[in-house]
Amino acid sequence: MTTATLQAAPQPRPLTKPTYLADGKTIRSWLLTTDHKRIAILYMISITLFFFIGGAAATMMRLELLTPQGDLVTSETYNKLFTIHGVVMVWFFLIPSIPTVLGNFLVPLMIGARDVAFPKLNLASWYLFMAGGAFAVFSIITGGVDTGWTFYTPYSSTYANGHVIAMATGIFIAGFGSIATGLNFIVTIHKMRAPGLTWFRLPMFIWTIYTTSLILVLATPVLAITLTLMALERAFGVGIFNPAMGGDPLLFQHLFWFYSHPAVYIMILPGMGVVSELIPCFARKQMFGYRFVAYATVAIGVFGFLVWGHHMFVSSQSIYAGMIFSILSFAVSVPSAIKVFNWTATLYKGSIRFQTPMLYALGFVGLFTIGGLTGLFLACLAVDVHVHDTYFVIAHFHYIMVGGMVMGYLGGLHFWWPKITGRLYPERLAKLSAVTIFLGFNLTFFPQFILGYLGMPRRYPVYAPEFQVLNVFSTAGASILAVGYVLPLAYLLWSLRWGRVAGPNPWQATGLEWTTSSPPPTDNFEKTPIVTEGPYAYDAQAAEAELEAGHA
């Protein structure tokens, strides 16, 4: 469990240990690995593939929406496209993205451990994820599903055509992968921290992964049960949700959103964790109010379970329940705002460097704030009646998911890429793509706020002609966004071979992961590190003095 056993035996050791990448070159050595770092790479490749499947569906939708008529695809195909986009992006990209790629790679490194607590279970999680993905892809290529990613009953359980059960089975199986990953991280963080690494010395990324893992373990089983009940009703006619059979359709929505609202925090909390690492490093400052940010993280995780009814304000849910859910939804914005204020305060009097990861982090803060504030509009009962099921909702959650979460993932990927691969990427090109993504994103989604406010409903390929101009803006933005996403794919792959060698700590960052070589050896550390201070021991004044000396 620890590296202490390594030093005990005085065997002759090779001077430089092979990196985890060089430790076995065969396909077999990858597919049967229990090394958390290699499993992270497996996830990275898999979710990138799923991202492009989900992205392809989005591209088709944006092309269709260039004109008010339904001229590219039929309404039925359009229904299938947005279902593919939602299911693949939510369960096969966003939810796994930061926890399984950066989390798997970094959690043991950041806490000074050799691996996660259950390395074999970790590999099994990836196989579950891939098996789930295989079901989802099967259901897509054999005709697709047109229920939307929410599978609302009784449509999904009674009337929908297509492979609803296959798709649900895929999500069900992948869910078990999520649960196992969450469990693994919880035990790892409890039991395997290096000597001296107390809870309040943990990097904020670990706090967010810990909270995310709790949500994964507590919420995902409910999703599994809900989808099973839906499948039971569909396959065997057991009356649970269909009113014609004595069921209650709102019960499905309660159960579904009991999972799916916390799932929003599964997606966004790890992004917040990444940003909490990037901002202190590139402002060369201690994090402002570290403990408050840690408490806010846990508070978001807990409050996130109390607000699901805000998805059901116009569903004939009791108005009194709606009021409770509305108030609680306002409450959850408090810890989120604490985080934004603390990041901002961390920047104050910092020695700020605008390197690529920092551009993503700042983008995250701005876009997440817009997404969060428009969430308050939606949490307001009366306003929600007007904008419910319009593009306002689409814009709101894309600001959180894409503007927040994907920016966080890309920022983290750029920050830890030198650690993961040992290579640096071309900085200018990377900055260019970060700016491209920011601009493309806003051009895509800001017009959708206006469209929604004006009343354009979501999930239709045909719309009123007066909405065309804003839709053309949105589609144009999407194509810029696509360029921004393909660029990193190209130059990151390029850097694997031709990038400059990074060295152990190219950003002069604090944190245990930067004390080992890049890429790290299979066992992570030569000997178990001992921690004697808190995280983010940066000194902005010294950094400024150094900069001035450099320029003089």
Add this chain to the structure above:
Amino acid sequence: MNEPSARTYLFTGIALLAFLGLTIAAAYVNLGPLNTGVAMAISFAKGALIVLFFMHIRYSKPILWVFVGAGFFWLGIMLVLAMSDYMSRGWN
């Protein structure tokens, strides 16, 4: 931590089967408003047996009790807030 014996597993299994029989029997008797309560009580007893013996919680450290308690507390959140909808629908 002493591990449960094979006998314990056997008795727990038999008790679960007995409760299963009780569930089926209760389904044939109309207890009026008590129907749901009785079914719930039986299933709660079954769940408790599984958690305590099959999942070894009876033999585990306090921290695991905390995690189990948190799980049930979260289940409680789901039930209470969902019921807040069902109970108050007729109010207007």
